[in-house]
Structures are given as C-alpha cells and as structure tokens.
Amino acid sequence: MYAAPPVIQTEIHAALPKELHNTGKYSAWVEERRAGLLHSFLEGPSFDRAGNLFCTDIPYGRIFRISPDGKWEVFAEYAGEPNGLKIHRDGRIFVADHKLGLLVFDPKTAKMEVALDRPHHEGFKGLNDLVFASNGDLYFTDQGQSALEDPSGRVYRLRAGGQLDLLFKGVPGPNGLALSRDEKILYVAATRANRIISMPLLPDYRGVSKCGIFIQLSGSPTGPDGMALDEDGNLVIVHAGFGTVWVFSRLGEPVYRIKSCAGMRTTNVAFGGPDRKTLYITESEQGVILKAQLPAPGKLLYSHL
Secondary structure (H helix, E strand, C coil), rough: CCCCCCEECCCEEEECHHHHCCCCCCCCCCCCCHHCCCCCEEEEEEECCCCCEEEEEEHCCCEEEEEECCCCEEEEECCEEEEEEEECCCCCEEECCCCEEEEEEECCCCCCEEEEEEEEHHHCCCEEEEEEEECCCCCEEECCCCCCCCCCCEEEEECCCCEEEEEEEEECCCCEEEEECCEEEEEEEEEEHCCCEEEEHHHHCCCECCCCCECCCCCCCEEEEEEEEEEECCCEEECCCCCEEEEECCCCCCCEEEEECCCCCCCEEECCCCCCCCEEEEEECCCCCEEEEEECCCCHHHHHH
16 A cells, blocks of 8 residues: 555664573463463563663563663562553653553662452453553553454553543453554554544543544454654554554554564554653564664653653
8 A cells, every 4th residue: 555664673772681581480471372381571661750661571460670870679569460551740750561460660669559340340351552642641541461353452541540440351461552642542452453543532521433444454373562752743552463563643544663672572662861862662472672773852751750
C-alpha cells in the first residue's frame, strides 16, 4: 500500500550484565509460553527526572534501574510479573503487573503497594501496559490471555481523583497505549489482531465513541507491543517478534522503520536524552537496551511536567 519507509539503524545502549541473568529460577510466566529457560524478558522502559532508566523483567519479578552512565541495579524484586512501567509527576513508580494488578513503588525505598487489584469486585485478567495523561489520569490495558479466539481484553482509565472507568472491552490482546498530542484520542495496540485501535475520548469522562482501526499491520509472529508519541504527533509502534519499531504519521502513513541490531524481540520504547530525540528500545531476546536517533523529540511525559 505504501513504499518502504527510510530505515533508521540502532545501536546497543546497555546490556543486562551476566551476573543479573536468571540461571534457574522457576517462572510460571515462562512455563506458560513454553519458551524454555529465559535469562530475562525486558519491558516497560521509563526515565525519571534524574535520567535513570527503569525497566521491568516480567518472568522474574524484577525492576531494574540503569544509571545515566550505564550501570544496572535491581531496584525491586518481588513475587509478581511486572510489565508496563510509568512514573508519576511526584516520582512514584506505577507498574502494570500481570499477576498482582496495578502496583505503586516508592522511588526511594522501593516499598510496594497494590493500588488496584479487584476492579468492580472482580479480578483483572492480567494487566499489561499504562500511560499517564497530563492531568494525572492513568490509562491501562488488561490483556490476560485474550486473543482472537477470546477477544475479552479491556481498557481502563483510573482518574486522578480515584474513580475507575471501563472504557472498552472486547479487544484481542490490548497492549501498549499512547495519547494523541491533544489527548483526545487514545491509541491502543491490539497485539493478537496486529492492529492499532483509535479510541476517541468524550469530554467530561463520558467514555469513548466511534472507535476504529487506525493502522493495520502485517507480519510478525506476535504483533504490536509498546508505543510512544513524538512532538510532531507521530506514533511510534514496537512490532514485537519483527525486530522493528515503526514510526507512523498522525495520518497513519509509515515515516520510518527502526531496525534492531540485536534480537528480533523488540518490546517497548521510551524517549530520552537531553533533547528527547533518542529513542530507547527494550529487546528481550538478547536482554539489551537499544537506542536510535530520531528527528523529532518525544512528547513530554507526565513524569517530567
């Protein structure tokens, strides 16, 4: 439908040190995927105001903190399955945990609290990713094992005031999220349908209206995963299992293809650097953080407002 877009190459920013590789700890998450022993599975990159890059390790319940000079440390380790991670403006670290629900960590002590685990008196299917709006509202996906044969995934909004809204149900594998520049549209990656859904947000918390398919991808044994937005309104989409991150215009036209120089399992992205023009990409096959230089800076996140 479109000509192949220009390719942007990546380089390795940081690799998980060998001493932090898992060498035998059992993981039900890994067992479910019949993938054999994994040294890690990196996800959820997000920067704090000091320039530290946080990321999660889903199967082994770890959250890593990578300093600006590339040193790794275990920020937290617990009996969960952390996936998406975003930082609040006050510094608190919010995690979408597939096993435990919506978690909050103290940035200084790493003390963990469960913010939400039983919406409307029922359990989550398994949380996946999350994104803050500029007013502090938190959007997150409840994926579980939903897929085309079981399109039961859900998208929620937790208002800054504490009220929970179920925005959309019936998604086959809801995953990464991003808000448009004016925050009137929520983009959601439907992994198992290999597409991006646009969800226009009605004013005054009246839900969504006339949701539709914004981008239909092709290829990849998995589908779209994490997403981000730049200041030009371009949507950055990680194509998991394809070793690729796509950049699409606000009209849905392919602008760039960013190719992994490591493994094929790209998972999620975050803009960083002094000008926010460096895109950092978690790649779980090799356990590395990739980076690429982009023309436009990333949209300023709630953590840095």
